Amino acid sequence: MDPQALIDSIRKNTRLTDAGEALIISKLIPRQFRKKEFINSEDEINRYTNFIVNGSARTYYIDHNGQEHTIQLAVAGWWIGDYASFILQQPGKLITEALEPASTISISYDDLQWLYEKVPELERFFRLLTQNAYASFQQRVLHGMSLDAENRYLAFRESYPAMDQLISQKHIASYLGMSPEFLSKIKKRLLLKEKQLRRMSR
Template sequence: MIPELLWQSLEKHIVLSDYEKSLILSKLSTRKYKKGQFLVFAGGKSNVTNFVLEGSVMAYFTDDKGKDHIIQFAFEGWWISDLKSFITQGEAIFNVQALEESTVLELSYEVLEELYSIIPQLERFFRIVTQRAFVSFQERILETNSQSGEDRYRAFHEKFKKYETRIPQKLIASYLGVTPEFFSRMKKKMDW
């Protein structure tokens, strides 16, 4: 049952043979994280990319004033890491932390590079996932710079409707770039 979620994710964009599936599965590590536990620390290195099987994970950075800024949430069936660190194998700028007890499949950079040469369509999959993530981040930048807090919350609610109750309100506020107090007042005014 556990790999089924992975295959559903991969097969949205590529077709895999049974051999390729077994090869991929043999290269993955399963890891469990407790709520609050870090998958990646800013200043460390993101050696793996994580596929969330159960639970939820967030990526964020802390500014010079000690304020956290949520960049990404990931739920079952989503990939998450400090992408820059993972791709460049350099220093991580984000913390990646479990929001709930979570189980992830880890795929190391070295193994992924090896799999690209054996299963070329896997490179296509990660190209598509990376492109879509980039588009999503561009949309967030536009929303942040051009929309009101209410409009940003509407967009968030539409995207994360089925997950929203699993995310603490102060983290949603951080993701939206508003204070928890403003978010609370704004949420009360919404009509859903």
């Protein structure tokens, strides 16, 4: 396991001492998941917070009609899981699955609480991470209420270009609250617009 990507992410947001880095590394748990394997399941307590090293994943819930609704998408360098279940240590409502073979570096809830006491910089890092996640979630809700489907996709593509390339249209459509077929029509329409603009600029 190479924890460097995780350590680099922490150091970008806070001043981490060498001693603090060593303590964090001592508590990291490398995990491997097959495609479609669950990282956490519905009705179980999410015991780990997960940093994706390789691969991609999604978190979703299933409504009473059996319809899946994607809550979060993540690629390498992102954190993923059922955060409510992890923070409250209660059975969760969400499922997190690997969208392809994936590697994560995980930290257990108990170890994270211990690290907060021993490495205050890590608590600051997760506070900033949580604040940014909340801001992104709020923006997503506002987009859902104020933007039409095409502009929701454009906002997604602008904010997460890597995800638009790496994650399947089916899961992006679910994340944006539309069918894959409708997203396909939007992408074809946008491609046509882009071609027309290129012709006009010649």
